[in-house]
Amino acid sequence: MTDTLKDFRSICRKIICIGRNYSEHAKELGNVVPTQPIIFMKPSTALVIEPNDIKIPSEWDELHHEVELGVIIDKTCQNVSKEEAEENIGGYCLALDMTSRKIQDDLKKQGHPWLLSKGFDTSCPCGDFIEKNQIDLSSVNLWLNVNENIKQNGHTCDMIFSVPDLIVFISKYITLEHGDLILTGTPSGVGPVKRGDQITAGINGKDDFKYTMKFNVV
Numbered sequence: 001m002t003d004t005l006k007d008f009r010s011i012c013r014k015i016i017c018i019g020r021n022y023s024e025h026a027k028e029l030g031n032v033v034p035t036q037p038i039i040f041m042k043p044s045t046a047l048v049i050e051p052n053d054i055k056i057p058s059e060w061d062e063l064h065h066e067v068e069l070g071v072i073i074d075k076t077c078q079n080v081s082k083e084e085a086e087e088n089i090g091g092y093c094l095a096l097d098m099t100s101r102k103i104q105d106d107l108k109k110q111g112h113p114w115l116l117s118k119g120f121d122t123s124c125p126c127g128d129f130i131e132k133n134q135i136d137l138s139s140v141n142l143w144l145n146v147n148e149n150i151k152q153n154g155h156t157c158d159m160i161f162s163v164p165d166l167i168v169f170i171s172k173y174i175t176l177e178h179g180d181l182i183l184t185g186t187p188s189g190v191g192p193v194k195r196g197d198q199i200t201a202g203i204n205g206k207d208d209f210k211y212t213m214k215f216n217v218v
């Protein structure tokens with residue numbers, strides 16, 4: 001792992017996101033559980049870091065919060081095998097996939113891409129680099145509070161497609177590069193936030209490792 005990866009938020013060239021990777025979340029929005037990963041992207045301009053705010057675009061009233069585990073790619077790779085997948089991971093981060101559910105629903109009905117609903121500026125709040133050895137992929141807890149009320153509390157053991165499976169799938173079609181970020185999907189409990197709300201999110205990893213971040217919604 002090279003040192004520049006600690007600064008992944010400024011070198012990241014692409015953010016690849018997974019949709020419906022937890023069956024409880026697929027069901028809560030009335031979607032079928034996928035049989036292969038659903039992928040979409042956010043532009044790197046979607047990234048926002050503390051102490052900056054999540055900005056709801058002016059014509060919209062609310063966004064949905066989705067807390068997710070972010071995987072940061074170390075080595076540029078294509079066509080990765082399941083055995084090699086782990087070697088290409090440089091570290092992790094806590095991330096939010098902020099979504100205009102109303103816009104996404106309208107786009108879905110029309111069969112259009114989701115980009116506008118999920119790729120606007122500040123739609124990807126992201127925490128600091130987390131060392132690989134702090135995370136055991138089979139037992140990561142992700143949680144999210146809105147105004148001190150718990151809304152999401154999930155475990156990566158409930159992912160439909162594991163992180164290695166996702167790297168195998170994506171790298172078959174898209175070259176993964178140093179600093180790329182993969183958002184691995186949200187557990188259930190997504191819901192609205194409005195201007196004036198505060199989101200606190202956290203990740204609990206190995207050996208009491210804990211990381212939290214806080215964002216105001218404006």
Ligand SMILES: O=C([O-])CC(=O)C(=O)O
Pocket residue numbers: 017018019020021022025029066097099104184185186
């Ligand atoms: O908008 C959605 O429900 C798809 C998605 O990003 C997720 O499951 O994390």
Ligand SMILES: [Mg+2]
Pocket residue numbers: 017018019066068097185186
């Ligand atoms: Mg998501």
